[in-house]
Amino acid sequence: MELFFREQSPEGLSKEDILKGLKQSLEGKTLKKVLLIPPDFTRFHSNAGLITNLYYHLLKDHVQVDILPALGTHEPMSSSELDEMYGDIPHDRFIVHNWREDIVHVGEVPGDYIASITDGLWDRGVGMEVNRLIMDPNYDLIVSIGQVVPHEVIGMANHAKNVFVGCGGKTTINQSHMIGAVYGMERMMGKDFTPVRKLLDYALEHFLKDRPLIFVLTVTTAPKNVIKTHGLFIGDTRKVLEAAIEVSQQKNINFLDRGIKKCVVYLDPKEFKSTWLGNKSVYRTRMAIQDGGELIVLAAGVTKFGEDQRIDQLIRKYGYCGRLNVLELFKQNEDLQKNMGAAAHLIHSSSDGRFNITYAVKNITKEEVRGVHFNAVDYDEVVKKYDPTTLEPGWNTLSDGEEIFFIPNPALGLWIDKNRF
Known part of the structure; x- marks a missing residue:
């Protein structure tokens, strides 16, 4: 089954367009029990909340x-987040995924295959784990819902990633993230057929081929914080991912004619509460910022570093100290070896001295931020000059003549200086 819906107007697909696609995806199916797997609040602008709500009302009776x-690895959603993202679905229909405990081992991707797809940079087998509900034979249909968008670990987010990472276990999450970090994010971002994508493709084909799984993929943008759905791709084959990637590469990758000297990125406090999430500001701009440039992150909602206590402790202990330093620390320290995802995050989040990273904060101390090797300034002072409510996406010239590049949500794209690409 393959159903492709592309934008019909500048406003993107309507609610009616989306509902039509969802109804078609259910035609001919006799169902008693269905599992929906949408993204969490960190993908609010995916429009997956609306899709989940529509599916629920189509099926619930x-x-x-x-x-x-x-x-x-994210923290569970709050009641207010459930309401804002998914609408009127009763809270008792939601199940919290625990990546450390609620998982089952479904197979191992062999080390020789890993070596063949990573240029020999990683040759260990990768154990694949998923939430136990995904293997429950009582489900007649499992619907993985999510957004295809450039991503630092896999190249382009979603499809099998939503299952094996979004609903995965410690082993899978840690090793897949480390493979991406060792291979190099700038070799992968915005591309298909990366090593991590091939890893998850292999696992999907070999370990979940008998599960009643379909994918519902969106491509969206959110100018002025209004979601536009440019494509909806539904099916049980890889072709739905490839069709979505084609549209996302057009809509979500921004090639710039020149590098950015000063980049200002706004993190919506409702969406970004940790540097684990907020460092998308680093990942998604690193290919656009000039050597010697500066990234200013407006991070009023950030209160911590990691999404759980253990990862938070590791970030505080080692800090964002650069790729080569982290790789050396990884060799020497068992706590990083046991938490490869944290080590990978530390690698991804450093500019390696190429540009300066400054967090503007108000709910975490500047001393804490400096302790993890970022610069820190007061949020309320910085927004007097860089006010996210008045800046336009892209290039801005301020009243004092300074030129900056403003990004209102780093999760929705990838920015690249085409002269460096």
Whole structure:
């Protein structure tokens, strides 16, 4: 099954367009129990919340509907976040994914295959784990819902990633992230057929081929914080991912004629509460910022570094100290070896001295931020000059003549200086 819907107007697909696609995806199916796997609040602008709500109302009168948000390592969603993202779905339909405990081992991708797709940079087998509900034979249909967008670990987010990482276990998440970090994010971002993508493709084909799994993928932008759905791609084959990637590369990758000297990125406080998430500001701009440039991150909502206590402790202990330093620390320290995802995050989040990273904060101390090797300034002071409510996306010339590049949400794109690409 393959259903492709592309934008019909400058406003993107309407709610009616989306509903039509979802209805078609259910045609001919006799269902008693369905599992929906949408992203969590960190993908609010995916429009997956609307899609989840529509599926729920299409099914609820004759089918048991369970919803497993693909949290990955993120903290569980609050009641207010559930309401804002998914609408009027009763909270008792939601199940919290625990990446450390609620998982089952489904197979191992062999080390020789890993070596063949990483240019020999990683040759260990990778154990694949998923939430136990995904393997529950009582589900007649499992619907993985999510957004295809450039991503630092896999190249382009979603499809099998939503299942094996969003609903994955410690082993899979840690090793897949480390493979991406060792291979190099700038070799992968915005591209298909990366090593991590091939790893997850292999696992999907070999370990979940008998599960009743379909993918519902969106491509969105959010100018002025209004979601526009440019494409909806539904099916049980890889072709739906490839079709979505084609549209996302057009809509979500921004090639610039010149590098950015000063980049200002706004993190919505409702969406970004940690540097684990907020450092998308680093990942998604690093290929656009000039050597010697500066990234200013407006991070009023950031209160911590990691999404759970253990990862937070590791970030505080080692800090964002650069790729080569982290690789050396990884060799020497068992706590990083046991938490490869944290080590990978430390690698991804450093500019390696190429440009300066400054967090503007108000709910975490500047001393804490400086302790992890970022610069820190007071949020309320910085926004007097760089006010996110008045800046336009892209290039801005301020009243004092300074030129900056403003990004209102780093999660929705990738910015590249085409002269460096």
